[in-house]
Amino acid sequence: MRREGSALSGVGTVVLKELADNLTSTRMRLLEVLIFVTGASAAYATIGAVRDQISEYPFVFLLIFTAAHEPLPSFVAFLGFLIPIVAIALGFDSVNSEFNRRTMSRILAQPIYRDALLIGKFLAGLITLTVVLSALWLLVIGLGILLLGLPPNTDEVLRGFAFLVAAIAYGGVWLALAMLFSVVFRSAATAALAGLAVWLMFAFFWQMVVPIVTMAVAPPDPDDPFSALRTIDVGMDISRISPNTLFSEATLAFLSPTTRALGPVLSSQVEGSIRGTPLPLADSLAMVWPQLTALLASVILLFVIAYVLFQRQEVRA
Amino acid sequence: MSDPIIVTERLTKVYGGAVAVDHLDLSIDQGEVFGLLGPNGAGKTTTILMMLGLTEPTSGRARVAGFDPLRQPLEVKRRVGYMPDQVGFYDNLSGIVNLRYTARLAGIPLREIDGRIEQALQRVGLTHAGSQAVKTYSRGMRQRLAIAEILMKQASVAILDEPTGGLDPQATREFLELIRSLKHDGMTILLSSHLLDLVQSVCDRVALFNAGRLGLIGRVNDLLRDVLGGSHVIRVEAAGHDLDRAIAAVPGVKNVAVEEGLFRVEATDDLRPAIARAVVEAGGNLTTIAAGQTSLEDVYTRYFEGVRDAA
Numbered sequence: 001m002r003r004e005g006s007a008l009s010g011v012g013t014v015v016l017k018e019l020a021d022n023l024t025s026t027r028m029r030l031l032e033v034l035i036f037v038t039g040a041s042a043a044y045a046t047i048g049a050v051r052d053q054i055s056e057y058p059f060v061f062l063l064i065f066t067a068a069h070e071p072l073p074s075f076v077a078f079l080g081f082l083i084p085i086v087a088i089a090l091g092f093d094s095v096n097s098e099f100n101r102r103t104m105s106r107i108l109a110q111p112i113y114r115d116a117l118l119i120g121k122f123l124a125g126l127i128t129l130t131v132v133l134s135a136l137w138l139l140v141i142g143l144g145i146l147l148l149g150l151p152p153n154t155d156e157v158l159r160g161f162a163f164l165v166a167a168i169a170y171g172g173v174w175l176a177l178a179m180l181f182s183v184v185f186r187s188a189a190t191a192a193l194a195g196l197a198v199w200l201m202f203a204f205f206w207q208m209v210v211p212i213v214t215m216a217v218a219p220p221d222p223d224d225p226f227s228a229l230r231t232i233d234v235g236m237d238i239s240r241i242s243p244n245t246l247f248s249e250a251t252l253a254f255l256s257p258t259t260r261a262l263g264p265v266l267s268s269q270v271e272g273s274i275r276g277t278p279l280p281l282a283d284s285l286a287m288v289w290p291q292l293t294a295l296l297a298s299v300i301l302l303f304v305i306a307y308v309l310f311q312r313q314e315v316r317a
Numbered sequence: 318m319s320d321p322i323i324v325t326e327r328l329t330k331v332y333g334g335a336v337a338v339d340h341l342d343l344s345i346d347q348g349e350v351f352g353l354l355g356p357n358g359a360g361k362t363t364t365i366l367m368m369l370g371l372t373e374p375t376s377g378r379a380r381v382a383g384f385d386p387l388r389q390p391l392e393v394k395r396r397v398g399y400m401p402d403q404v405g406f407y408d409n410l411s412g413i414v415n416l417r418y419t420a421r422l423a424g425i426p427l428r429e430i431d432g433r434i435e436q437a438l439q440r441v442g443l444t445h446a447g448s449q450a451v452k453t454y455s456r457g458m459r460q461r462l463a464i465a466e467i468l469m470k471q472a473s474v475a476i477l478d479e480p481t482g483g484l485d486p487q488a489t490r491e492f493l494e495l496i497r498s499l500k501h502d503g504m505t506i507l508l509s510s511h512l513l514d515l516v517q518s519v520c521d522r523v524a525l526f527n528a529g530r531l532g533l534i535g536r537v538n539d540l541l542r543d544v545l546g547g548s549h550v551i552r553v554e555a556a557g558h559d560l561d562r563a564i565a566a567v568p569g570v571k572n573v574a575v576e577e578g579l580f581r582v583e584a585t586d587d588l589r590p591a592i593a594r595a596v597v598e599a600g601g602n603l604t605t606i607a608a609g610q611t612s613l614e615d616v617y618t619r620y621f622e623g624v625r626d627a628a
Contacts, residue, residue: 002388003388003389003390004388004389004391004392005389005390005391005392009391009424010421010422010424013418013421013422014422017418101405101406101407101408102401102403102404102405103405103406103407105366105371105399105401106399106400106401106404106405106406106419106463106466107419107422108371109369109371109394109397109398109399109401110394110419110422110423111390111391111392111394111395111422111423111424112391112394112422113390113391314372315366315371315372316362316363316366316372
């Protein structure tokens, strides 16, 4: 059966309203301060350390993102950690709060479809995330120019930009997850806890779970040398269920141009290659294309599940 | 009488085996104030949601303002203003900003929005509070803001779900005035309530709901006559022995209910003099005798007693 009228009428209005809410909320201010202070301090500490390598390494600018300076972790590690928290904070109460404030039925009684509300909320969250990450990214690059005293070259800018896009896609996964929980759970606290539980699992426990599961699924056979390789491959695939793994692999390829492979490599495969030479950006991109596609697919999948559940939900509280 | 503006035909909603609305046939005329009356859980809200296209009927169909809420929900929602039970607004935003948001969602042309909001707020008496955050509003002010939203949309039909729920008597009275003034403008109003005096005072017609079924439907006065059989209710306060028997012996008295010195007498006529005489002759001390107004409450009680007895 067909419905008449556009599912998208009202999306723009919802986006503007939600964007204003996101950008002015106290919650967002706190997170912005947190992410800016930690991110900028990590970058700042790193810049001091990488200054000596200016003459030796062609991609010094990218080192700002990836190099860790004890005791601080690297900027990328910080982001891998903080982006999910920001995304969960943006999304965990987006749908259920409308029910709890009893605004849902009043808003849906306006001439819009439910689609507009959910799409608008998601887009507003994604835009907020993009604004925060882009600002941080520019801040770090600016710091780099000031403190290193040299501008980034074209390749570094492009690689940095690719990294930014990957970071936004990674944030999108967590945003879609948080919104899914906000549809499923009527209580905002439950939705937030569920989101944080998933985040905690992937951020800390996944790497412990992976070897156990791998050993159960594909134990290496001592008589077959290739079975060990298979075990490693299966382990990597399981580990890639986690968006954190996908994100860190993507950033590794973009920000460390010398990375030539993400999995085990046989010596026959690297025969003839020159160790330590950087790959062109297109090749790095090709290497992590599956990771980027997987991140994007997760965003779409999670959003669609949230969408279907939301469409079927009863409006009455 | 013009064409009906809201029609339902065998409208049915089943929630996982439980029938919320059962083959409802309803027809509401343009410009009418129609009351949906029934206890909580009788299916009033479900009916309203189906009319707005916010819930899919299990079977049957509805037509609102000439459109099918299932296939053309946007057309229906453009013409219908809805005030949900316990209406909510964005608390941290002002009344005006809240209305502006719904105005844009409703697709009102941008340059008309502020003018319409101002008029609507003036109409409901919220001009002074328009720029205050809604969290400072009282319950009554929120309800009036919801009415302002309907006015701003220039809806031809207003659907109000439990509009006076939780209001104090003063706020209720003001709210009823507002509803009457909307009716005066020619707006069709459908309101649901379990409060009978409210419905009685503003509605042209009422429908009594029970367990998803339409029990009775008609003009308030007709219902009073039909259900109560045109009887008079007389309240008697008196102290004495066996007064109920004395009153019951008066010719024309149909029924006497006793409640701690208060007698509720149903009679075919206004028998106050005869009853007073009977009480005094029986040696009772008569303190009050008054003709109780028959109200929808009696209809309600009587009707649902009947339903329960039949079950």
